[in-house]
Amino acid sequence: MLKVGYIGLGLMGKPMALNLLKAGFPLMVHNRSRAAVEALCASGAQAGHSPSEVARWADVVITNLPDSPDVEAVVLGENGVLSRGHPGLIFIDHSTIKPASARKIAAHLTAAGIAALDAPVSGGQIGAINGTLTIMVGGEPEALERVRPVLEAEGKTITWIGPSGAGQIAKAANQIMVAAQMVAMGELLLLAQKAGADPVRVVEAIRGGAAQCWTLDVKPQRLFQGVRTPGFKARMQAKDLNIILETAREYGMPLPATAVNAQLFQAMLENGLGELDNSAVIAVLENLAGIHLVEPDRTEN
């Protein structure tokens, strides 16, 4: 069975790594903070002390990190994956980073005989825990086929999109839609409230029609209960939207609606709300509207 090295045991990485252990893959883990490493080791993983140690031991190295600079440092930096990666090693990055950064990393690794797949995921922490993630893959299809059993332990829908960076483009596309739905949900809930129509009934009425979406299926009941904890952190959504706008500028693609949505998520950060769920973008709209969806003391801000 393929020996898997896992670097980055955050909100997503930790449950995904656990699913690899459950599927029987020998696992070495590395993470900046020790608590998650110890939790994984208690479940049968071994600890790696640096990305290079993980890369030397493993057949497949997976990263799951916050942003482009983090992945570049872990792969290309001192004691990085590249420094001790052996030809035949396959590198998989589950982080959401700039497509241009994914292509740069892949170029360096490929030159050293290491195949690289950008494989960002969608489906949230729930999907990570249940192994039902959507995984969007860019890179060589042959490399994907070799690691498919690994990805199948982490997710349900695994789709090859195209060459290096294409997985990140698909993730950008995903985040364009998710951000649009989160903002639209906030706008429609507060309009209903201001106009005197019960937002709970409104959601019940519309979620089976043309407006149907995972967002309306899952998020409103949490908001109605005053629950705004992640889920998927607003600061990650804001980061993803900045990646999208930067990438779109690079390719000459105007995104008028996404630009507005990005500004609203940016406003969350300016208001110190970045650690909340992305659905909590409704808080920015509440500020604009001068009302609250539920009494503030019921909201876990």
Place this chain on the structure above:
Amino acid sequence: MLKVGYIGLGLMGKPMALNLLKAGFPLMVHNRSRAAVEALCASGAQAGHSPSEVARWADVVITNLPDSPDVEAVVLGENGVLSRGHPGLIFIDHSTIKPASARKIAAHLTAAGIAALDAPVSGGQIGAINGTLTIMVGGEPEALERVRPVLEAEGKTITWIGPSGAGQIAKAANQIMVAAQMVAMGELLLLAQKAGADPVRVVEAIRGGAAQCWTLDVKPQRLFQGVRTPGFKARMQAKDLNIILETAREYGMPLPATAVNAQLFQAMLENGLGELDNSAVIAVLENLAGIHLVEPDRTEN
């Protein structure tokens, strides 16, 4: 069985009226153009020559018209429903109109002993044909219970929202989400295309994840085939968005994302694209981006 009068046999009204006939309701129909009336009469309906004639005959009068002035004219105007409506008559409006207009109509009818329900629908022409519409109802719950068998012949999910106008508020909420998804779909498809990631694969990858929605389930394959015919007409989506912005202004609710989406649908009208499907808002983004999703000769513009 309740005798039903149906006024307005357009893209939505005609199949909905047919479903009432199939369910066995005695039906009198009225429409500005004759072709739809004749089609319904061939299936067993009788023709009414004015809204007042329909109102005198029926137990329930249904309207399904383009906009607020049309409904006001048919109900409150010369030879309108109100002029011959008898106490005990129930009026149902399936049109999408201003909540304020719905409340005004209801006030006039209620004063004459006629119950009024605003009951806009969602689910498109497919939903109208298959009888799977979502129906959002404002008005007296007792009146809704009396006409529920009628509504159940037209739709699947019937939800009481609140007093008069509340059905229209729910529909506004619905259209906020639908417009957001249509624009986001256009943006993400064209970004993928410009960035060299196959939009078909991108949609395949993301439609099962957090971005999941009816829009992504149904619309992209039509766009990939160059099909931009309605479905739901862009000029109706633009009208609905203008109603939403006007209503939001009335209630003091800023809608930054919906405002941008409304502008993009307005741009469709300025470009003579109002008769296309609402998913064809991608044409406006194509103009901004200087590319086409599919070759123009494959697009039914």
